[in-house]
Structures are given as structure tokens and as C-alpha cells.
Amino acid sequence: xxxxxxxxxxxxxxxxxxxxxxxxxxxxEVRVANSSDPDVIAKVAQGAQALLIGYCVVDEALxxxxxxxxxxxxxxxxxxxxxxxxxxxxxxxxxxxxGAATEEVATHAFAMALSLMRGLPFLDRSVxxxxxxxTTERLLRLSGAxxxxxxxxxxxxxxxxxxxxxxxxxxxxxxxxxxxxxxxxVGLDELFTRSDLVSLHLPLTEETTALVNADRLALMxxxxxxVNVSRGGLVDHPALARALESGQLGGAxxxxxxxxxxxxxxxxxxxxxxxxxxxxxxxxxxxARDYVVQQAENVLTWHHRQIPEHPVNSxxxxxxxx
Numbered sequence: 001x002x003x004x005x006x007x008x009x010x011x012x013x014x015x016x017x018x019x020x021x022x023x024x025x026x027x028x029e030v031r032v033a034n035s036s037d038p039d040v041i042a043k044v045a046q047g048a049q050a051l052l053i054g055y056c057v058v059d060e061a062l063x064x065x066x067x068x069x070x071x072x073x074x075x076x077x078x079x080x081x082x083x084x085x086x087x088x089x090x091x092x093x094x095x096x097x098x099g100a101a102t103e104e105v106a107t108h109a110f111a112m113a114l115s116l117m118r119g120l121p122f123l124d125r126s127v128x129x130x131x132x133x134x135t136t137e138r139l140l141r142l143s144g145a146x147x148x149x150x151x152x153x154x155x156x157x158x159x160x161x162x163x164x165x166x167x168x169x170x171x172x173x174x175x176x177x178x179x180x181x182x183x184x185x186v187g188l189d190e191l192f193t194r195s196d197l198v199s200l201h202l203p204l205t206e207e208t209t210a211l212v213n214a215d216r217l218a219l220m221x222x223x224x225x226x227v228n229v230s231r232g233g234l235v236d237h238p239a240l241a242r243a244l245e246s247g248q249l250g251g252a253x254x255x256x257x258x259x260x261x262x263x264x265x266x267x268x269x270x271x272x273x274x275x276x277x278x279x280x281x282x283x284x285x286x287x288a289r290d291y292v293v294q295q296a297e298n299v300l301t302w303h304h305r306q307i308p309e310h311p312v313n314s315x316x317x318x319x320x321x322x
Contacts, residue, residue: 003029006050006299010036014054014075018289019296026300038062045069050299053081055260060086071095071308073298075291076282077155078231080204084313091315095298095308099154100290101282106158108281109199109229112253113163116225117145117197121275122251138223138250140196144168148195150188150211151230152177156201171195192219197227204231214239223250229281232258241267244274255281 006028008016020030033044036056042065045051049070051058058072060083071093072082079096087094115121119137126136145167149160152174160170164182171191172183179185192198198220202208212226212235220226226249228235237258243249253275254268260279268274282291298308307316 003027004050004303005029005031005048006052007041007045007048008032008034008052009041010034010054010056012054014292015288016292019052019292022293022296022300026303042066050302052295052299055081058082063087063090063092071299071302073295073308075295078203079312080231088313088315093302093308093311093315094313095302095310096312097291097294097298098310100294101284101287102154102158104284104287105155105229105281106162108255108277109159109201109227110162112227112229112275113147113197113199113225114166115275116227116251116253117142122273125272142167145196146171146194148173148191148198149183149201150191150198151201152179152183153201159199159201189216189219192216195224196221197225199227200230200234202230202234204233209233210236212236212240214242217243217248220249222248225249225251225253227253229255232256232260237267241271244271249273251275255279
């Protein structure tokens with residue numbers, strides 16, 4: 001009997017060795033395509049049972065070319081690059097890594113929030129430009145500030161817990177999860193209306209795309225702030241640029257953009273009211289290894305039990321009801 005085949009797609013300099021060792025110890029043949037090109041992936045992954053991806057697009061067209069594929073394992077919490085409906089229809093599991101960087105992403109958002117509310121990036125730029133006047137910034141006394149958390153899953157709840165002892169009020173919105181202790185549950189529009197800073201902790205779906213649009217930005221107190229460490233598509237960036245230009249927003253902290261790396265002319269690049277990081281909120285020495293190991297463990301659990309550790313779809317239920 002031939003060994004089952006597992007294929008890594010785009011790896012972006014990630015050290016895959018811990019995952020490869022786990023898979024090979026379980027009897028898998030492992031190949032690394034090192035590409036997000038569907039033609040390359042389709043060629044390298046012919047006959048594969050498992051596809052382990054970074055951020056490449058796995059759409060229905062690619063799935064149709066991969067006969068025998070049983071599982072797509074992402075190396076992230078988000079699964080927005082995978083066509084879940086197409087995978088489910090074809091009996092393919094999709095699994096994610098929900099907890100590898102909870103602490104890192106929450107603390108990254110926390111650091112951005114504190115920096116914005118105390119004006120650190122803007123004051124630094126002012127001093128570097130030869131000005132010595134902090135009165136030009138809206139600096140908040142944190143004990144009187146209100147912070148809104150949109151999405152109360154692992155990361156959002158951890159961020160809210162960090163914020164609780166630091167600010168006056170923490171508001172929370174999540175249509176599916178109960179607000180944790182210390183967080184006041186409110187409606188989405190009320191959250192935007194009352195918050196000095198809003199932090200986004202949501203997956204990107206059809207319902208959440210451009211959730212933060214011109215109308216919601218207009219609800220926020222003038223001079224307030226926005227933090228996004230989730231997915232760039234949650235925010236209408238042209239509307240955000242206009243809100244920053246008009247002073248409706250005092251600043252934004254963004255770890256993610258709609259197109260990554262950003263395209264030429266991206267409105268957030270060079271904007272003096274924006275604090276940027278390159279989709280790095282999840283990074284630490286520990287999380288880098290955890291992502292790789294937990295991605296491989298999803299494949300191994302599927303191999304042994306026919307269901308991954310962290311499934312995000314239910315192909316068996318779909319087949320039963322078909």
C-alpha cells in the first residue's frame with residue numbers, strides 16, 4: 001500500500017520541519033509546492049489526500065483538479081481563501097488553527113490601542129519633524145475611555161480582558177457568543193456610537209465584508225480610533241481614508257489590508273494618521289512553531305479518526321442530507 005500524500009502550498013519562509021516530521025512519522029509522503037499558483041499546486045498535489053496551505057486561494061476550480069483530496073488544513077484562524085461550500089460538496093474537510101496565536105494577536109491589538117489613545121505614533125512623527133508640541137493631539141485619559149470590541153471569540157475575549165483594568169468601559173458585540181465578565185454587551189451601532197476606540201476581531205465572510213463602512217465610521221465620536229488585526233476586508237478602506245482626512249477619526253492601527261502586500265496607491269500607505277504592521281500580529285517564536293504543528297495535527301487527527309481536530313465544515317453531514 002502506498003503512503004498517503006500531504007502537500008504544502010505557499011510557505012513564505014515558514015519553518016515547516018516540525019510539521020513535516022510529524023507527518024512523516026505517521027507514514028505520510030510530504031511534498032512542498034512552495035507556490036500559490038493553482039497550476040503548480042495541481043501538478044505537485046496530484047493524488048494528495050491532504051493539502052496544507054498558507055494564504056493561497058483554494059477555489060472550486062482547484063478542488064476539481066485534485067481528485068482524492070480529503071482535507072484542506074489552513075495555517076491560520078481564517079479560512080476565507082477556501083471555498084467552503086465547494087469543499088463540503090466534494091466531501092473535503094477544511095480545518096483551521098484557532099488558538100496558536102491568541103495571546104500574540106490580542107496583545108498586538110492592545111499595544112496598538114494604547115499607542116493610538118495616547119497618540120504615540122503621531123507624537124513621534126511630530127517630534128521627528130522638529131515640532132515639540134503635544135497639545136495638537138487628542139490624548140485620552142484611559143480610565144475614562146470606552147473601548148468597543150467587535151467579535152468575542154478567543155482573541156476578542158482576550159483583548160477585552162486586557163483592556164478591562166485599563167479603561168473605563170469595555171463594550172462588546174457578537175451575534176453568536178455571550179459577552180465575558182466585565183464586558184457590556186450592546187448592539188453593533190451602539191458600540192460604534194459610544195466607543196473612543198473600536199477593535200475588530202471577526203472572520204471575513206459575506207456578512208462581515210466592509211462591515212466598517214462610511215455609515216458606521218460616521219457613528220463614532222469625532223477623533224476616535226479604529227484597530228484591525230483580523231482581515232483587511234472588514235473595512236472599507238476608501239471610507240476609512242476619508243474619515244481620517246476629515247478628522248472624523250483621529251487614527252487607525254492596521255495589521256491587515258484588503259490586498260497584501262499592498263498595491264501601489266493603497267490609501268493607507270503614507271497616511272500620517274495610520275499605524276501599520278505587515279500582518280505580523282500573530283508572530284512570535286512560539287506561535288510560529290505552534291501554527292505549523294497544529295496544522296499538521298489537524299491532518300493527523302483526520303487520518304486516524306476521519307475528522308480533523310478543528311473542523312470548520314461538516315462534509316459528512318452534507319453527504320448524509322444530499
